[in-house]
Amino acid sequence: MDEGSIKMTKELQNGSTGHCLESETKDKQPVKATVLQKDVGLLSGICLIVGTMIGSGIFISPKAVLLSSGAVGPCLLIWASCGVLATLGALCYAELGTMITKSGGEYPYLTEAFGPLVAYLYSWTTIMVLKPSSFAIITLSFAEYASSPFYPGCTPPVVVTKCLAAAAIILIVSVNCLSVKLASYVQNIFTMAKLFIILVIVVAGIVMLAKGNTENLSDAFVGTSSSFGAIGLAFYNGLWAYDGWNQLNFITEELKQPSRNLPLAILIGIPLVSVCYVLVNVAYFTAMTASELLLSPAVAMTFGDRVLYPVSWIVPLFVVFSTFGSANGSCFTAGRLAYVSGREGHMVKILSYISLKRYTPAPALMFNGFLSLIYIIPADINTLINYFSFAQWAFYGLTALALIVMRFTRKELHRPVKVPIVIPGLIVLVSFYLVLAPIIDKPEMEYLYCAIFIFSGLLLYYPFVYRKVNWARKLMRPMTMHLQLLMEVVPPDKIQ
Numbered sequence: 278m279d280e281g282s283i284k285m286t287k288e289l290q291n292g293s294t295g296h297c298l299e300s301e302t303k304d305k306q307p308v309k310a311t312v313l314q315k316d317v318g319l320l321s322g323i324c325l326i327v328g329t330m331i332g333s334g335i336f337i338s339p340k341a342v343l344l345s346s347g348a349v350g351p352c353l354l355i356w357a358s359c360g361v362l363a364t365l366g367a368l369c370y371a372e373l374g375t376m377i378t379k380s381g382g383e384y385p386y387l388t389e390a391f392g393p394l395v396a397y398l399y400s401w402t403t404i405m406v407l408k409p410s411s412f413a414i415i416t417l418s419f420a421e422y423a424s425s426p427f428y429p430g431c432t433p434p435v436v437v438t439k440c441l442a443a444a445a446i447i448l449i450v451s452v453n454c455l456s457v458k459l460a461s462y463v464q465n466i467f468t469m470a471k472l473f474i475i476l477v478i479v480v481a482g483i484v485m486l487a488k489g490n491t492e493n494l495s496d497a498f499v500g501t502s503s504s505f506g507a508i509g510l511a512f513y514n515g516l517w518a519y520d521g522w523n524q525l526n527f528i529t530e531e532l533k534q535p536s537r538n539l540p541l542a543i544l545i546g547i548p549l550v551s552v553c554y555v556l557v558n559v560a561y562f563t564a565m566t567a568s569e570l571l572l573s574p575a576v577a578m579t580f581g582d583r584v585l586y587p588v589s590w591i592v593p594l595f596v597v598f599s600t601f602g603s604a605n606g607s608c609f610t611a612g613r614l615a616y617v618s619g620r621e622g623h624m625v626k627i628l629s630y631i632s633l634k635r636y637t638p639a640p641a642l643m644f645n646g647f648l649s650l651i652y653i654i655p656a657d658i659n660t661l662i663n664y665f666s667f668a669q670w671a672f673y674g675l676t677a678l679a680l681i682v683m684r685f686t687r688k689e690l691h692r693p694v695k696v697p698i699v700i701p702g703l704i705v706l707v708s709f710y711l712v713l714a715p716i717i718d719k720p721e722m723e724y725l726y727c728a729i730f731i732f733s734g735l736l737l738y739y740p741f742v743y744r745k746v747n748w749a750r751k752l753m754r755p756m757t758m759h760l761q762l763l764m765e766v767v768p769p770d771k772i773q
Contacts, residue, residue, distance in 0.1 A: 311770045313380070313616075314457065314636050317531045319538045321461040325528070326546035328468035329606035330521035331475075333418050335557055336577035336596045339518070340570055345511035349562055350497030352511070356558055359515035360551025362707060366673065367522040367547050368694070369680050369701045371540040375693040376683075380530040381617030382523055382610070383676045389687065390679030393623070397742060399672050400618040401734035406665055408611035409648035415607055416442040416449075417653065419600035422593055442653050445601065449608045450646035454632070454639045457531060460609050467602025474595035475553045478577065481584045482560025493562040506718065513714050516707075517666070518554065522547050523673075527610035536693040608645065615641035620769065623742055627757045630766035639764055664723045667712045668731060674708025677701040 317325070343352045379385040382403075388396040420441035424433040453460045502508060525542055529535050561576055564583045573579040577596065581589035616638035619628030632639045680701045683690070716724050740746050761767070 311631055311633065311636070311767055313531050313613075313631065313638065313769070315531055315533050316457045317461055317528055318533050319542060321465060322525050322532060322538055322542035323546045323549075324461075324465045324468040325524055325606055325609065326522065326542055327550055328464050328471065328602045329524045329610070330519060330547075330550045331468075331471050331553065331599060332415060332603040333422070333596055333600045334518050335554055336474075336592070336599065337575050339554075339558060339561070339576060340573075341514035342511045342518075343567060344571060345502065345507045345514060347502035347507070348498055348500040349494060349567055351501050351508070353497075353555060353558055355508075355511050355515050356554050357551065359512060359519050360547065360554065362512075362516060362704075363519035363522045364543070364547045364551070365696075365700050366677070366704045366707075367543045368540070368696045369677050369704055370523050370526050371543050372692060372694045372696050373676070373680055374526045374529050374539045375536045376690050378529050378535050379617065380526075380528055380613045382527040382614055383672055384614060384617055384621075386676055386679045386683075387672075388621070390682045391675070393621075393742075394738065395675065396621075397623045397738050398731060398734055399675075400614060400623050401737075402665070402668055402731050403672075404611075404615050404618060404624065404645070405648070406730070407669060408607070408614065409645055410652045410665070412446065412604060412607045412611060412645065412649040413442070413652035415600055415604040416445045416649070419445055419597060419604060422600065423597045426593070439653050443650055445604060446608075446646050446649050446653075449601075449605050450642050452605070453608050453612060453642050454635065454637050456635060457637055460605065463605050464602060464609065467598050467605065470595055471599040471602060472553070474592065474599070475557055477585070477591070478560050478580065479553075479556045481580075482556070482563045485560070485563035485584060490563045493566050494559070509710065509714055510718065513711055516711065519547075519550065520669075521606075524606060524610050527613045531613075540694045608642065611645040612638050612642035615644055623738075625753060625757070626768070627760050627766075629769065630761060630764075631769050633765050633767050640760070640766055643764075660723075663715075664721075664727050667715060667724065668727060670708045670711040674705050674712065677704035677708065681705070 342355055343349070346352045346355055373386045377385050377389055381400075384396050384400055387399055417438060420438040421433060424437050424441055427433070452463055502511075522543070525532065525539055529539065532538055561570055561580055564580050565573065565576070569579070570576055577592050578589075581592035585592065615624060615628045616631075617629075618624040619626055619630075619641065628641045628644055629638075630640050631637065678701070680696075681698060684698060741749050
């Protein structure tokens, strides 16, 4: 859209130009630049990390690690070790985020280290599949737990859970489009709610230990798996429970004092999650044997029925709060990646536009919500996200490699945080293993189909991004203009 049209849109928003300028001069009110505002403080940053990492998994099915490790002792050690690895990975992101203070998660780091093509493939895969399908899965979990009290003794109808999930998506997207501060408040409240129920479970576990219920924790290493592959699979499942440690890097431009708050939020948030995960698992073992935990369809519910009765109903209620908070965090960060990708020309330009009234990336948020609604329709999207999980770890590994590469190619960049180079090296090795582990363990054609989809993005990259064909720009210009007027959005101002 040309500059005249943009100017005209802003004038329409403000009324007649002369009168507006005159009244602004009289009132002496500062005019905000049309960019995403720095509204996220340290507390909100910590809540975003904690609230996105802790979903429903630790309450419903923390048994994959126990199943692979074979005993209580190594299970707890693996939970703690995964927390250490997640912290080390996040410290790499802290260096990258304070060195390149752009939003979009891995996108700007891959651009800087490897060029636009690798960054495009990352944004293509993440925007089109990983982020919206993850958002859809979390809201479906929310809908299942929210509707289950109304269908005692049976599973809620599929149409009910899908309609409720769709309503949750629309509500969360609306909140995020209305205000960054409102979305942050929602995230903070629901993170406090999930920390409250974790505190209740942990305190109940301590009381059980004080009563002498320690038999499940004695001889904790009897039956430990000696298979290297099984232990590796336990780490694989454990690290997935910690996924989300990179969420704050998606909103770096909106973070107050990023060089201070980004590493501080990471150093507070991820160890907090690690401690919660280990203590909650210890609490479970005070009320259940390893066999009972593996057989339980919902571990926290079983724990609540045995230990918290007659107030065991608070567990499913707070699991609903937990999943809603995770869904809000997922939506909050997903919109920023689409926004940055559109700004850099790797997605349609309208995705990079900002609401003139609300200062939110409304088109990007709506696009992510629209794709999530589509992903709700299929019978089972868990299978889809499982097959694409190897791609997520491939990008994590590439990002850690980008940190190593830029130590040699971009020595002049200021680094407020600098980690020992052995840490990104370790993350590259771990990521390499987690990419290959599921494929070697159970090779299937679906992994090939996922790889084909990822590289099919090149079919769009060459004509529309690299060549910038004229007919596509002519086609998109009127569509962009009409969408801009409909949603009252404008291109972001360029701030040095």
